[in-house]
Amino acid sequence: MSTIKNNLEHASTEISSTIHLLLFQTDITSRKKVRYLKPLLNKHSDILGWSIDLEDSDKVLRIEAKTNLTEADIMGIVKDRGFHIEVLED
Template identity: 35%
Template sequence: MVFVFKTNIDSISKVKKVTPKLNRLFPNTKWNFDLEDCDNILRFECNDNIVEKVIFLMKVIGFECEAL
């Protein structure tokens, strides 16, 4: 499944801040940011429904995130 999120992560430095946390919490997923998209998209490919976990993690570390 593919999950798509709108975020306020708009720079490489912010991506670098969340990368270790995303890798640690979601080790068996593929994910990437599209910073050129107006919604600063975060896209996940995985088998489990991780929507709530992703939104919670992003808010805990200080970023906005909503499922699209």
């Protein structure tokens, strides 16, 4: 499976807090590009887990986050690394 996942350890307080899902279309097309973003996404305190589906035509970035993290926050992180990203609409 070409979905790359990184699940961070959840503290008991994080498990009980409200979590929301953010979905984005990206131009992240390889494992090398994922590795470039990995340190930023892993160290972000409001990101509980994330994955990028490299097989999907939209190269979907899926973020499980605390409710105080916004779509704009994620878009800023990804754009700052030179990638295209936009909110994936239903």
